[in-house]
Amino acid sequence: MNTDEIEKYTELENQANQLIETVATENNCDPQxxxxxxxxxxxxxKHKIVLVPLNKNEFSTIIADNYGIYGLTLKDSRMAMICYNNECTETRQHFTVMHEIGHFLLHKNNQTYPSLMQENDYTEEDQIFEKEANNMAGMLLANKKAIQSLLNDRKPFNYLCKYFGISN
Structure with missing residues (x-):
């Protein structure tokens, strides 16, 4: 990683940690x-986000080309709708929801973020946005404090994956 990438990663990590702390306080629990x-x-x-599970056919009512779609975020000035493919594995659904939340939090000037299986059509800026949303999703799914606590307890890798609801 170069210096700019490290700075961006640190910025994303700070944003994720702020949200994690806020949600933990709201739920009266430890961040881990x-x-x-x-x-x-x-x-x-708190932010008028609606999660909408859709199958492949239902996605076609929103966008014309739904080949390989995991999820997308649609938003306007009043609310946001995060649609995710409910035909994917549960762990993929969890990642997709957090990925789209990453777009919602990070890319406020853009209106819609399709998350496609194949990234061939992404512009250079889109690829950066996708990488940022992927990083944010990972940080939100398995926060650093929780990972460290489980590793200190010598929990095996498969346990961590099951605990966080993520794929190995």
Whole structure:
């Protein structure tokens, strides 16, 4: 990583940690006890985000080309709608929701963020946005404090994946 990438990563980590602390306080729990749904519930309640599970056919009512779509965020000045493919594995759904939340938090000037399986059509800026949303999703799914606590308890890798609801 170069200096700019390290600075951006640190900025993303700070934003993720702020949200984690806020959600933990709101839920009256330790940050290491947070799960992905605590974060999505908080944002649904506080920021007018609606999570919408859709299958492949339902996606076609929103966008014309739905090949390989995991999720997308649609927003306007009043609310945001995060749609995710409910035909994917649960762990993929968790990542997609946190990825789209990453777009919502980080890329406020853009209106819509399709998250496609194949990134061939992404512009250079889109690729940066996707990488940022991926990093944010990872940080929100498995926060540093929780990972460290589980590692200190010598929990195996598969345990961590199950604990956080993520794929190995």
């Amino acid at each position: 006890d947070l799960k992905w749904w605590h974060i999505s519930n908080y944002l649904e309640n």
